[in-house]
Amino acid sequence: SAKDMKHRLGFLLQKSDSCDYGSSQGKKEKISSSQRVSQEEVRKWADSLENLIHHDRGLAAFRAFLKSEYSEENIEFWVSCEDYKKTKSPAKLSPKARKIYDEFISVQATKEVNLDSCTREKTSHNMLEPTLSCFDEAQRKIFTLMEKDSYRRFLKSSYYLDLVSPHAAGCGPENCKRSHTHTLDCNSNIISQCA
Numbered sequence: 562s563a564k565d566m567k568h569r570l571g572f573l574l575q576k577s578d579s580c581d582y583g584s585s586q587g588k589k590e591k592i593s594s595s596q597r598v599s600q601e602e603v604r605k606w607a608d609s610l611e612n613l614i615h616h617d618r619g620l621a622a623f624r625a626f627l628k629s630e631y632s633e634e635n636i637e638f639w640v641s642c643e644d645y646k647k648t649k650s651p652a653k654l655s656p657k658a659r660k661i662y663d664e665f666i667s668v669q670a671t672k673e674v675n676l677d678s679c680t681r682e683k684t685s686h687n688m689l690e691p692t693l694s695c696f697d698e699a700q701r702k703i704f705t706l707m708e709k710d711s712y713r714r715f716l717k718s719s720y721y722l723d724l725v726s727p728h729a730a731g732c733g734p735e736n737c738k739r740s741h742t743h744t745l746d747c748n749s750n751i752i753s754q755c756a
Contacts, residue, residue, distance in 0.1 A: 606721070613712070622724065626711070626721075627711055627715075629720075634665065634672035638665040638672070638674045639707070641661050642697075654691045655691050659688070662685075662688050674699070675703075684698065
């Protein structure tokens, strides 16, 4: 049901918050970080997949949606590649690359992503001498796959529609207060449960 999905998404958003911040930051900082997403921001998520996944809350919502479709390996791979590209130490490149390869690309990968044989072969070859760009082509292919397929379904799903609609289902007057700045105070189960 929609209520169950909202609860699950709220839990995932709460969980992703705890992972997004370093342990050096205090609890107060976590709570004071943007707990609401403006409708304008949520509408931007419909402009492009980039807008969606480069926003922490958008990424969490999209990840929850993909999880509901049993295809979260795509976004996990994309995020792993983004993280990999930020690797500063050359000594860490090879072990990190091997971990990503084993988890998402190898024939016996636990979260194998859907790549054509040519891209898979090229990525395997790149593993001989890993560089910061060794997953670029595979990452691009998975991004395109998500963009053409799951992203379009996400925009039609309750995961997105409940956030973009100011009068979302299940948001009665007792728990829905719209502010003058049009932030989403609605659906507090979804966005600001982390408070």
